[in-house]
Amino acid sequence: MKNLFKKSIIQSLLISTFAFTCLGTNAQNAVGEPIKIGFSTELTGPWTFFGTSCAAGLKFAVDEINSKGGVLKRPLEFIVQDNQTNPTQALASVRNFDVNDKVLAISGTTNSDVSLAMYGYAEQNKVPFLVPVAAFPQLTKPGTKYTFRIEPDAVGWGYSMAKFIEQRKPGATVALMYSDAALMRAIFAGFKYQAEKSKLKVVTDIIFPQGSSDATVQAAQVKAANPDFVIISGAGAFDAVLNNQILDLGIKPEQIVHPFGITTQVFNWGSRSVGSIYGTFFDQGIDNLPKEGRDFIAKYDSANNRPPSYVENYCYNTPYIFKSAIESAGTADREKLREAFSKMNIKELTSGTPIHFDANGARKEYMYFMQIASVEGKRNYKSKQLYYIEWNPEVIPVYDLVK
Amino acid sequence: MKIKSQYWLLILVLLLLPFLAKDNRFLGFILGITYLNVFWASGMNILYGFVGLMPLMFAAISGIAAYALLYFIAEWHISFWFALPIATLFAAFVGVLLGLPSLRLKGFYFTLCSLIIQSTLTLAFIFFPKFTNGDTGINQISPPLWMNEPIKGYVFEVILAILAVLGIGFSFLIYHSKLGQRFIAIKEDDVLAESLGVNVVINRVIAFFIVSIYAAIGGCFYATYIGFISPRSFDVLSSLNIWLFVAFGGKATIAGPVIGALLLAPLPFLLQSLEAYKDILSGILIILITLLMPGGIYGTYLAWVNSKK
């Protein structure tokens, strides 16, 4: 009797200690000194819309990671600061991150001007910089050591668009209408380079000055040229003007290709654009989306009343990419982190696309081309995947095409 | 020419601050930017406060100097210290050339012209990427070399402090010189001044040239201190900002622009949480100053002191 009693007490003690330890570990999320990453984004200023969407996506991931134990058993902390879409402000933030907060790495920004300013600091001061959303090729120009860009570069978008049209209709005639902004110039430099190699014929090439309001005349020119496809890309609201006026003149939606499309753009193109095609890196209509991708879409949609697109997606994936790199580095050290990034070879959580950086920090590139199937006001839309392509960043002389 | 003890105190404080901020690089950065703005404000004051013309193309001239500096350094492989005077003279020359026709116009028309010139130059910065790298801007600008070592850390702030003090000193000299008297006479009543033998246009050109020098030198140091420039670094909002320092602090005084810059320049960096309101606050300040305190803080203070006597 006494022995049994003793045994059961010891057993229950053991069990309860064990249970307590387990529960204790689970209940205490991540504990210890947080791993800090400086994140500068556009919460105010002209890019406020993209910056706030990005910050929203980021927050989901950070919360998820920390509730499951953090990184290396430490909480992952993103210090988010507003840069007002101003490069000088961003530089001040980054300096602050580096020197005062002593962050492990920096990240952030959806604006290319700002990203280039941060890039300069990162390279000069040897701070790993993971850029979620910025498409300028110069961010990974040859010689780059500390900067890693997740989004494919804009020149590559043009390249992939030419390849897409080539397989959709070999020998097609194409009309181009776009704004004279740095992003568009990069995209179309890539497109025109590859179009020649893909035996596509550019019949009209129209560039609009910044501040243009009306494209009716140019739309008439394009209609007269009778192209198979019309590629349009306007800066800001001009994109919707181009789209509407081209459709007004009788060009069919199926002839229209947009180099890139985020959710709000699709809403703005509206249901009259059903049949139009756009490029993207993440979309709810992509075939074979992994469960994590579908979960992210559902979560974002219910919180923000619209589906996420690639901006939110990249910002959501950023903490996970950091997690993977830090864990592979084994410790929160800048040089080891840099090495881990350069050796990285994983799949993006939400889409399954490859994450692998070349010697300059440019990721292996890819693009989806989707066709709009239906648009429900400003709430939701459906689209169908038409094409997917992967390529290496330097498949075309990207750093020569755009300074 | 008596130099009041308050001025010496001010200069001493300005020169000492970088040493206090030696270990805090963030505060050091803010200090550096403030010194640049003090320098710029002193310069703009010469045209706005002394002569009475509001040059909205100030930032564009800084931009020309900055881009020219980088171009000369890259193409001719000379050091910053050699390129500095060349770029400065170049920018000042271009500035005067552009501003020359409008210097004979009256106040408002001059301001409007300078606004247009500023906008045109900002567009020029964007549309001539061969010299300026366009929208993308130029990053990773290295700091100047001193005895073959790049200037780093708080040493750069000390240099900027010296620059600011020199700028203040120079504007002080002008204020108390015959040239300065002529400037003020023109501001008060240009017709009268002309009738008294003061060549209004020539003097305005001289003032404009001096102010352009300030803008240009500031632009060169700005580029190497921040390490990044783009057309947006030198747009009309930058000109307006500097104008605000002068107007807020008190135009036509020596200390006014300094006070204005010291108070306002660090704000956007220190009040990060009030980011969104920056535009609104500066707009409100501009309106309040124009309506209620045309003499600025220091000007109003001086008037109050005088009225007590």
Add this chain to the structure above:
Amino acid sequence: MDSLLLLIASTVSTGLLLGAIFALVAAGVTIVYGCIWLPNASNGQFFLLSALVAWGLTSSYGLNSFTACLIVLLAGVVLSLIFEKLLFRRLYGVPDRNISYFVITLGLTQIMSGLFSMTFGKWSDQFSLPPLIPGVTMIGPFPMTNNRILVLVIAYLSLALLFVLLRYHPLGRAVRAVFQNREAALLRGVNVHSIYKISFVLGSTIIYLGGLLYALAYSFDLTVAWTMSITAFAIMIVGGPGSVIGALVIGLVFGFTQAIVSNFTSPTVATFSYLIAMLLILLVKPNGLFLK
């Protein structure tokens, strides 16, 4: 042949539409400058304000465009009266007030643009108004939306109305009298300060109307304020500050130039050309082309 007709029809329609909107905004700016000596640097922000509020009314409250526009115009009158009383009235007697006004309105520009990016800027990155009426009409080979036709009609009716008002209506003539000769108007018993008030409200309302018409015809974002400001000033200066005829004619010229520009010149040249034109006029003939 068809494509040539198409090109001509589209050029004419764009030139007329843009020209009318430019003319309206420039007329609004020039009336206020000519009469009160108030160069309104924030005219672009006013332009944008009416467009944004109309968008807000149609998208959040589901109002149709007609109603939204009417509400905005009425509210605009009230807002103009408030601005006039709070900001501008103080300086009526001051001789060199145009510089002060210019600076004040620059400050106002900053405030409004800051407010817009904190509010509308976060809600959407671009805006437009639902069309007034649906449907498309074929003008020869050229399909033109009925909405665009209606906007054109409203724009030209407004311009004509403005012209008639200024030339024939006693209030309009008083405004012109004050502009042409302040002292003489005072002598003739015209209550100059109340004319100032009327001309400010009139000028601002025309700008609001321009903003609404623009929003009906196009999609826009926050950058349109700055673009429109520079354009309006350019037109006012080239046409002659204070000259409504100048604003109308030059506005139309600018509108047609914008329509054809991408066909014949590079974008860089196009953007520079009107800035250079403005500068040349200021230097050579500061009174513009239409004033004596």
